Amino acid sequence: MYSYAIPHLDATIHIALYENVSNSEELLKRIIAASTLEGDEGDIERATLNYAFVDPTLVTSLTQLQTAVYHALLSSSQSNLRTKTVHSEIIYILNPTNNITEALRRFGVSKSTRSLILIRVNERPPHPSIEELETAMNDLVNGEPVELDRLSAVTDWAAVRKVYKLNGDVVLAGVKGDEEKRIVNELVISTVATKSVAA
Template sequence: MASYLETLDIPHLPESLSVYVALYRDVQNAALLRQQLLSGNKEFEYAFIDASMVFSRAHATAAIFRAINDYKNDRLKSHNVHSEIVFSLNPANNIADSFRKFGVADSTKDLLAVKVSVSPEITRDSVAAHLEASVQGTPVTFDDQTLSEISDVTRIKKMFKLGALPSPGDKTSGTQNSNAKRQLEMSLVGAIALRGS
């Protein structure tokens, strides 16, 4: 599993804050993971995201950057930096709605786990060991190709009210498909950056 845990490099963030990301498919214990979050179990302080609601690495990274930036500047609107990551994915300012739409649900099959190292005890090895013991799923590479197989583009476009944009994968040429992906990604990242501004 450790080879699938990635240390995300996010420019403009303090080097003291490492971000670890792992993507899973066919998760069997999403209900247990959700329950651990709801009960406030500190060992499960992660951003557990329904990966079907993540369009690309840039989409996820924008939300992570926004949350960490808010954390560093004492502007969190939720309990901690991890819940703020889930909140940052939502184009609206409703925290509960964010968890319903973007967070892990009992029925989640594809899961993006994000852990921010907010203390020295949180290391790549400790996160890898905890996720390996806790998540019953198949680890996969966190890249745009894998996310394109997982993403529910129709739901994402509906959530962000981007129905007028062409959908990647529609019966279009390679260039048109690439342009559609880029346009949707830019719209999603822009919505994250502008929310609540």
């Protein structure tokens, strides 16, 4: 798990990547059900699922994720969220369009998700310890926790180019391999970074 702080926003962020996930359909059902559960049961389930569940196939780098997290936190600090929580805002910001349903479909957990990123944003102290969060995440996801440097191996680069509408971009003409991935990553980060301005 990768953890870092944004001191001026009084936030800590934790990002974990899982491969060989076998309970994505169950997680999706729980997330949907938790949104309508009432009373103490609903509060407990929402607290248990208090993460951004991101399918990493359209994620090109840690920087892309950090950019989305930062903009979601800024929106939260200014009471300007377009979604219900800072975690759903991260997923919204990752998507190049302003359609929230589309963002959840593209970037959220689905029945077919086999690799999964969990992001936990803690905006106000006291923040849970890294050990507590790791245990909670591992209890939630039936999968193998792996280092974030595995991220590019699960990225679907062709799908990224299609979703971010990069196939006709002149800067990618004739470029292949690692150089193509580098340029695609830079273009994707720029799109995520400017979303709040363009929205």
